Amino acid sequence: MDYLSDERKKSDFDVEAMKVAWAGSIQEFQLSDRMAKLVANDPVFEKFTRPMLGRKELLKNTLRKSAHAWKLIIDLRLSEEEAKWLRLYVDEPAYTDLHWGMFIPAIEGQGTEEQKKKWLPLAKKMQIIGCYAQTELGHGSNVQGLETTATFDTRTDEFIMHSPTLTSSKWWPGGLGKLSTHAVVYARLIVGGQFHGVHGFIVQLRSLEDHSPLPGITVGDIGLKFGNGAYNTMDNGVLRFDHVRIPRNQMLMRVSQVTKEGKIMQSDVPRQLIYGTMVYVRQTIVADASKALSRAVCIATRYSAVRRQFGSRDGGPETQVIDYKTQQSRLFPLLASAYAFRFVSEWLKSLYLDVKQRLEANEFSTLPEAHACTAGLKSLTTTATADGIEECRKLCGGHGYLVSSGLPELFAVYIPACTYEGDNVVLMLQVARFLVKTVSELGHKKPVGTTAYMGRVASLMQKNSAVQTAEGWLNPGAVVEAFESRAARMAVRCAQELAKFGNPEEGFAELAVDLVEVAVSHCQLIVVTKFFEKLQQDIPGKGVKESLEVLCYVYALFLLHKHQGDFLATGYLTPKQASLANAQLRTLYSKVRPNAIALVDSFSYTDHYLGSILGRYDGNVYPKLYEAAWEDPLNDSDVIDGFHQYVQPILKQRLHSAKL
Numbered sequence: 009m010d011y012l013s014d015e016r017k018k019s020d021f022d023v024e025a026m027k028v029a030w031a032g033s034i035q036e037f038q039l040s041d042r043m044a045k046l047v048a049n050d051p052v053f054e055k056f057t058r059p060m061l062g063r064k065e066l067l068k069n070t071l072r073k074s075a076h077a078w079k080l081i082i083d084l085r086l087s088e089e090e091a092k093w094l095r096l097y098v099d100e101p102a103y104t105d106l107h108w109g110m111f112i113p114a115i116e117g118q119g120t121e122e123q124k125k126k127w128l129p130l131a132k133k134m135q136i137i138g139c140y141a142q143t144e145l146g147h148g149s150n151v152q153g154l155e156t157t158a159t160f161d162t163r164t165d166e167f168i169m170h171s172p173t174l175t176s177s178k179w180w181p182g183g184l185g186k187l188s189t190h191a192v193v194y195a196r197l198i199v200g201g202q203f204h205g206v207h208g209f210i211v212q213l214r215s216l217e218d219h220s221p222l223p224g225i226t227v228g229d230i231g232l233k234f235g236n237g238a239y240n241t242m243d244n245g246v247l248r249f250d251h252v253r254i255p256r257n258q259m260l261m262r263v264s265q266v267t268k269e270g271k272i273m274q275s276d277v278p279r280q281l282i283y284g285t286m287v288y289v290r291q292t293i294v295a296d297a298s299k300a301l302s303r304a305v306c307i308a309t310r311y312s313a314v315r316r317q318f319g320s321r322d323g324g325p326e327t328q329v330i331d332y333k334t335q336q337s338r339l340f341p342l343l344a345s346a347y348a349f350r351f352v353s354e355w356l357k358s359l360y361l362d363v364k365q366r367l368e369a370n371e372f373s374t375l376p377e378a379h380a381c382t383a384g385l386k387s388l389t390t391t392a393t394a395d396g397i398e399e400c401r402k403l404c405g406g407h408g409y410l411v412s413s414g415l416p417e418l419f420a421v422y423i424p425a426c427t428y429e430g431d432n433v434v435l436m437l438q439v440a441r442f443l444v445k446t447v448s449e450l451g452h453k454k455p456v457g458t459t460a461y462m463g464r465v466a467s468l469m470q471k472n473s474a475v476q477t478a479e480g481w482l483n484p485g486a487v488v489e490a491f492e493s494r495a496a497r498m499a500v501r502c503a504q505e506l507a508k509f510g511n512p513e514e515g516f517a518e519l520a521v522d523l524v525e526v527a528v529s530h531c532q533l534i535v536v537t538k539f540f541e542k543l544q545q546d547i548p549g550k551g552v553k554e555s556l557e558v559l560c561y562v563y564a565l566f567l568l569h570k571h572q573g574d575f576l577a578t579g580y581l582t583p584k585q586a587s588l589a590n591a592q593l594r595t596l597y598s599k600v601r602p603n604a605i606a607l608v609d610s611f612s613y614t615d616h617y618l619g620s621i622l623g624r625y626d627g628n629v630y631p632k633l634y635e636a637a638w639e640d641p642l643n644d645s646d647v648i649d650g651f652h653q654y655v656q657p658i659l660k661q662r663l664h665s666a667k668l
């Protein structure tokens with residue numbers, strides 16, 4: 009029985025067409041759908057018992073799933089794209105993520121042709137397993153502060169990898185603790201007693217025969233992390249080197265080369281390319297944000313339609329909690345954000361692919377913008393998603409706190425995204441640096457790409473919003489101009505404040521909080537703009553574009569309402585115009601309401617992937633919650649183990665004292 013069928017009938021758009029719009033194309037939809045079903049129907053990928061497993065069992069279970077996934081990839085001859093979808097739906101962090109997601113891309117981006125020829129075939133056949141060993145116990149954000157050394161020995165033509173201090177121990181790399189045979193290790197290059205910056209080195213860690221650590225290498229797992237199950241399926245590791253020797257040709261040498269004689273040769277490639285793998289991964293993290301947020305939103309939306317509290321009239325049904333305006337004002341902006349992040353990630357991927365192509369042709373001019381966009385959008389979307397998952401838990405009331413709601417584990421797995429691949433504040437400060445530089449160059453350099461609006465800064469500083477009515481806000485030009493003006497005005501104001509400091513670095517440190525706000529306003533502008541640009545495209549299907557338009561305005565006007573202090577303080581809006589935007593937002597929530605279930609159905613998530621009783625497609629929540637309770641190991645017996653030993657004596661004592 010479908011308890012949500014009435015809800016599904018209310019929608020006024022073609023859900024199948026929306027599924028395609030969400031996926032990006034019919035091919036992508038079919039591919040994703042095939043992999044989702046493959047995983048959902050395979051008992052090896054069962055995941056409901058995961059939070060109850062001890063660490064060793066948990067990790068072994070992950071290894072079993074990874075081996076099975078790899079077998080499927082080989083047996084079914086899955087393409088790389090299919091393998092990525094398979095990985096998504098298996099829904100379990102594993103050492104293979106870092107192998108495919110960072111080790112291989114690091115060699116691809118920073119290796120010479122010769123190095124790629126040697127290492128990539130081994131890695132792609134998984135004859136070696138690699139990880140990305142950058143962060144240390146003492147330094148993560150400050151990459152230039154890493155302490156591991158790679159000292160060149162001209163006599164033997166080798167580098168000596170060494171961990172000189174406790175704080176130089178590598179700490180955190182996923183896959184390092186128990187599984188990797190190799191790592192790309194980031195270390196200070198020392199040649200002739202001189203420091204030549206941080207570089208990547210391919211280092212073998214474990215024997216390919218018996219998997220034991222090689223001489224001079226100490227390696228292990230760093231211990232349990234937040235939440236049951238969750239990210240504990242990953243063996244984040246610690247690693248120390250005691251004068252470990254590696255051949256010279258294992259330094260990744262696309263950026264700088266060390267010759268046999270100990271000469272450093274710089275290629276034309278900028279040193280920032282050493283950070284290139286992070287640009288790639290940050291871009292994938294933005295895409296993952298839309299997946300994680302849409303998943304949480306799907307659970308909370310379906311459950312909000314099932315759940316009823318208060319408002320019964322004449323013995324009729326109570327009100328569905330989704331009909332409360334407060335519930336809508338918390339839920340629908342998250343629904344809109346999931347779509348907004350989906351479309352901005354689509355755009356970011358195309359930006360990244362363009363930059364990648366240029367880098368391969370040694371054209372580096374667009375790298376700074378790619379860095380700013382990937383860093384900023386990674387920071388913006390992961391912060392919003394982590395907060396959004398927690399909000400979805402609250403939207404589900406008490407039952408959201410049950411592991412069977414799927415939300416606690418999703419939250420626990422997701423939140424480190426705010427930290428890994430660059431702490432979100434540190435990344436926003438990178439965006440701020442880029443913006444301040446753009447403003448300072450306005451006189452002689454035309455801003456392009458996502459900062460092109462800065463070229464119109466003079467008019468953006470003068471013009472104020474012309475919106476007169478709530479309907480006036482349903483105008484892309486009016487909305488985008490509001491976001492552009494806010495971002496430009498905040499950036500210019502900050503640049504003026506910075507100019508008052510004799511030492512720019514001192515000013516940057518002092519004004520860091522304002523600078524982060526400038527960066528956030530710029531990144532929000534990007535997301536809003538890319539959503540409107542998406543709507544310019546041909547989006548087939550009855551009512552699909554119209555529904556997306558509603559979501560786009562919800563996203564933008566929700567942000568405008570949330571940050572109205574910025575819009576008012578910069579003088580672009582009057583309080584009256586801000587309140588008109590809020591009135592329009594309320595109207596938009598009413599437009600979303602009948603389509604809410606269909607909009608989350610359009611993510612096309614299987615019940616397996618959602619992993620949530622509250623978010624079940626059929627809405628059959630209560631019987632299934634009730635059944636699941638009895639499956640808990642605590643309910644195996646009526647009298648719990650330990651009762652007779654520890655509780656009964658207390659009860660007896662009470663009876664005894666009662667007699668007294």
Ligand SMILES: CCCCCCCCCCCCCCCCCCCCCC(=O)SCCNC(=O)CCNC(=O)[C@H](O)C(C)(C)COP(=O)(O)OP(=O)(O)OC[C@H]1O[C@@H](n2cnc3c(N)ncnc32)[C@H](O)[C@@H]1OP(=O)(O)O
Pocket residue numbers: 074075077078081091092095104105106108109110140142143148149150151152182280281283284286287289292375376379427428429430431434438441
């Ligand atoms: C079974 C089979 C299955 C098969 C399936 C097959 C498919 C499977 C697929 C699986 C998929 C799974 C996906 C992976 C999952 C991921 C999981 C997460 C893992 C997490 C990994 C990590 O967690 S890994 C460590 C990340 N750790 C950071 O993230 C450090 C942040 N810290 C910095 O990033 C720098 O330290 C920081 C702050 C910039 C200062 O850098 P700094 O000290 O050099 O100082 P400055 O700020 O002065 O920067 C100097 C100039 O460089 C410019 N610049 C800076 N960065 C730049 C950059 N990236 N690109 C270009 N330019 C850059 C800047 O704009 C300046 O430019 P200018 O000079 O022109 O102004």
Ligand SMILES: Cc1cc2nc3c(=O)[nH]c(=O)nc-3n(C[C@H](O)[C@H](O)[C@H](O)COP(=O)(O)OP(=O)(O)OC[C@H]3O[C@@H](n4cnc5c(N)ncnc54)[C@H](O)[C@@H]3O)c2cc1C
Pocket residue numbers: 106140141142143146147148149150179180181182239244424427428429430431432433434437
């Ligand atoms: C689950 C997980 C997986 C990971 N996987 C890997 C991996 O595979 N490989 C790898 O190499 N690393 C990995 N990491 C490490 C990760 O990349 C770092 O933890 C991350 O880059 C943050 O660095 P940090 O820990 O040094 O934080 P810190 O920089 O110490 O941050 C602490 C606080 O200081 C603030 N702060 C720091 N610098 C500044 C500044 N300049 N201005 C203002 N505030 C500042 C931050 O905002 C934060 O609030 C992983 C981490 C986690 C949690």
